[in-house]
Amino acid sequence: MPLPPPDVSRxxxxxRTLRVDAYARDDGLWDLDAELVDVKGYDFPRENGTVHKMGDPVHRMHLRVTIDNDFTITAAQAAYDAAPFNENxxxxAPAYQQLVGLNLxxxxRNAVKERFGRAAGCTHLTELSHLLPTVAVQCMAGRMREERARGGEQSDKKPFELDGCHALRxxxxxxxxxxxxWYVAPEGRAKRE
Structure with a gap:
């Protein structure tokens, strides 16, 4: 259900548009290609005397990470198409190769904050990276279900997604x-059979 219409004109x-595409690679690894785009709803003057047109990206940046089956980043790269301070x-972008070795x-998110917080990174690329863990889980969900089905219900390892959100408590x-x-009956109610 969408938000209701606003009560006041605006x-x-x-x-801001965020997009992440997930790919299964032929080498058995996985790519997550993320993009952040910011546009303004009005024209505004630029420092160089030109006008930045409404709808043209103020920010347009990309982040790709390659992950293995354990969700560890094996390669990372960042790129910019638009940013307000250009080469500054x-x-x-090359600093984001420091994502390699982190596990999603x-x-x-804590490790990213430690490595790229404040002046050590780009606010927008860092924010974009925060989407990667949940997208990776969605990307590999089918594979995980297949592995659980092959292993049957005999596994003693609790599925990682449990207690990861309200619905999966x-x-x-x-x-x-x-x-x-793995179900635990809330206090006061018997376990469902």
Whole structure:
């Protein structure tokens, strides 16, 4: 269900679009190609005397990470098509190769903040990187289901997605239905059979 229409008329000022495409590679690895685009809903003067036109990207940047089956980043690269301070912004792109070695499921966002916080990185590329863990999980969800099916319900390892969000909490109806081995009845209610 979408948001209701606004009660007051308003003017569009800014639009940010985030996109991440996930790819299975022929070499068994996975690519996540992320893009951030910012556009303004109005024209504005540039420092050089020209006019930045409404709808033209103020920011347009890309981040690609390659991950293995354990969600560890094996390669990373960043690129810019547009940024307000041109080469002053673009020059940070090579630093994002420092993502290599990080694991998307193990304190990734904290590690990114430590490596690229404030002046050590680009605010926008860093923000874009924060989308990668959940996209990687979605990318590999089918593979994980297949592995669990092959291994049967005999695994003693709790599926990593449980307790990862409200719907997948171990005491909720989704866990009761789809993960009965890991379901924990809330206090005061008996475990569903």
């Amino acid at each position: 003017e569009l000022l800014h639009t 912004c673009f020059s940070i 499921l193990r304190r990734f 171990v005491d909720g109806p989704v866990a009761a239905k789809h993960y009965p081995k």
